[in-house]
Amino acid sequence: MFQKLRFAPRFHLHKFIAIRSDATFTKSYDLHLLSPEEGPKKEVKIDKDEGLKLYKKMVDIRIMEQACAHLYTVKAIRGFCHLYVGQEATGVGLHSIIGPEDCIITAYRCHGFTFLMGVPMIDIVTELTGRRSGVSKGKGGSMHMYAKNFYGGNGIVGAQVPLGVGVAFSHKYLNKKAVCFTLYGDGAANQGQVFESYNLAKLFMLPCIFICENNGYAMGTQTNRGAANTDYYKRCEYMPGIRFNGMDLLATREACRFAKEYCNSGKGPILMEAKNYRYFGHSMSDPGTSYRTREEVAEVRQKRDPIKNFGQELVDAKLVTEEELKAIDKQGKTIQAKLQEDALKPPPPPESDLALDVIATCPGCPLRNSSVFKPLKHGYTGKPINFE
16 A cells, blocks of 8 residues: 655754655555546645644544453453454544534444544543443443434444435435445445445435445454455445555545545445454454464554554654654553543443433433333433533
8 A cells, every 4th residue: 555655845853853744645546436537646645743643543542442441351341342443544534534514323343433523532431331421321332322423333233324324315405515424344244234225325326435344354254254245345336436445544534535525526425445454353252363363463463553554654754753653652551541540430320310311302201111000200300412
């Protein structure tokens, strides 16, 4: 993916090291039903401030997820816990080009997107530990998190894809110049409802960007053992597609920028495939070593790590110094320790919260319980979550 580097001419001296104001990198993409002239720009420019900002966001997601991994190990987090470690560049690169009305919907590996869409890290971690201060009041857990213009976090495999088409339909119906990024995994890509969603999106020419995050394994099954066609970006004969290196932040950013401009120009939906890799198992209950080797994971960490490689690109381009990156890494370790320390401090939701958030417009009214003779009642008079 990294082929050529061209520096901008402006620079200044900092600790006897030339620091440039911006640099241009060359990226490559695989295209379907698009000519090379139509695809994303191969020349990708970035300046120092943006580079450091994007690097920090990837570090923030990783340290948050590592805190969650620790809390799961000590049994402070129970149940399902799906971590985004290794896939940070896909989320951060995508998020870097969204507008105020663009929307995102994804599957259960959603902690990173929840953070990017504005939810504080501590609210995500306390949601996982089942605390009332969590983003879903401690009742959603790992798979059900939401924010403004972020529609989850969905636990049913592939079910978020038709929901994303519905969000895109609302954009068109309301004449909004906005898109919906609809993400799913390589395993979910084989679901029938995904292909039904392609059909509806193209039929109504909706501004829907389908992104298959291909991390190589559907739960514990390698892609080539579960799919006859592993070129996920080519899976629709009537929709253009793009495959990009999802572990390369700049390639991701430029591919998503192109897809957004394509949809906003009225050309309808587009299909994308992000090639990335998860370091942990499918969930924390999966050691991730029964269907792949430890050596494979170690090799990816060494050669393809999105944070390490992006940081090295910035240093090699003389946009930043190694000391600046190390300062961000050091700050991240402090934040991680604080998250682990504070994760269990808030109280859990009381039993009276069971009846909350079931019906949006029913303050104080009784709700049916498992027995019709024992209706539930609202025991909490606080305000509902407001994402505005």
